[in-house]
Amino acid sequence: MTEEEEKLAEEARRLFSGRVEFLLSAPQLKFLPEPDYPEIAFCGRSNVGKSSLINALTGRKAIARASVTPGRTQELNFFEVGEPTQFRLVDMPGYGFAKAPVKVVAKWKNLVKTFLRGRVPLKRTMVLIDSRHGLKDSDREMMKMLDEAAVGYRVVLTKADKIKASALEAVTSKVEAEARKHVAAFPQIHVTSAEKGMGLDELRAALLRDVRL
Numbered sequence: 001m002t003e004e005e006e007k008l009a010e011e012a013r014r015l016f017s018g019r020v021e022f023l024l025s026a027p028q029l030k031f032l033p034e035p036d037y038p039e040i041a042f043c044g045r046s047n048v049g050k051s052s053l054i055n056a057l058t059g060r061k062a063i064a065r066a067s068v069t070p071g072r073t074q075e076l077n078f079f080e081v082g083e084p085t086q087f088r089l090v091d092m093p094g095y096g097f098a099k100a101p102v103k104v105v106a107k108w109k110n111l112v113k114t115f116l117r118g119r120v121p122l123k124r125t126m127v128l129i130d131s132r133h134g135l136k137d138s139d140r141e142m143m144k145m146l147d148e149a150a151v152g153y154r155v156v157l158t159k160a161d162k163i164k165a166s167a168l169e170a171v172t173s174k175v176e177a178e179a180r181k182h183v184a185a186f187p188q189i190h191v192t193s194a195e196k197g198m199g200l201d202e203l204r205a206a207l208l209r210d211v212r213l
Ligand SMILES: Nc1nc2c(ncn2[C@@H]2O[C@H](COP(=O)(O)OP(=O)(O)OP(=O)(O)O)[C@@H](O)[C@H]2O)c(=O)[nH]1
Pocket: 044, 045, 046, 047, 048, 049, 050, 051, 052, 053, 065, 066, 067, 068, 069, 070, 071, 072, 073, 074, 092, 093, 094, 095, 158, 159, 160, 161, 162, 192, 193, 194, 195, 196
């Protein structure tokens, strides 16, 4: 990290460890909060670790519910950061969960896509990818949708503690190479572990930069 990045990271660390409060859960678009603050959305396949990453970034054990049951997060969950509020984090329902009923999947998809495409205060979207699995077709579909809607996103590898360093290096370059082909994706990807805290300082700093755009 450069000196400027270090400064931003320090400020971000202070913010994320300060006030973080659950605001509301929106099962439908009509329940969205007023678009008063910049927002950062976290999306990705079911079980990829969205809720865990939000917990880890904010140093809370369970501010966003994390579970072993895929498909647990079924609404858009909003969290406010800062005193006074500086921005909001949005935990989204996961996609690509094969066992969910077709109707439920269609409902989530619609909710997620409509939100990501049309949400005015949305500053950036995090597309989370499980390090062990790399990019799946459902991720590519999501990335393509974000490209087409011109919604800027960062690709974030999760659960980096679960694989060997050599495998992690391989998946990182592979995903990075593919991200470079997507117009709305950041060329650099983030490698994280909610469990071990890997990559969190850099990601917090990047998020703070994004909300201030
Ligand atoms: N080892 C390890 N496990 C993780 C990490 N992040 C998440 N997990 C585990 O992965 C499982 C799913 O995590 P969640 O955070 O609930 O995933 P999610 O993306 O929010 O899932 P849905 O809300 O169902 O879409 C849980 O059992 C977590 O403990 C990580 O960095 N390392």
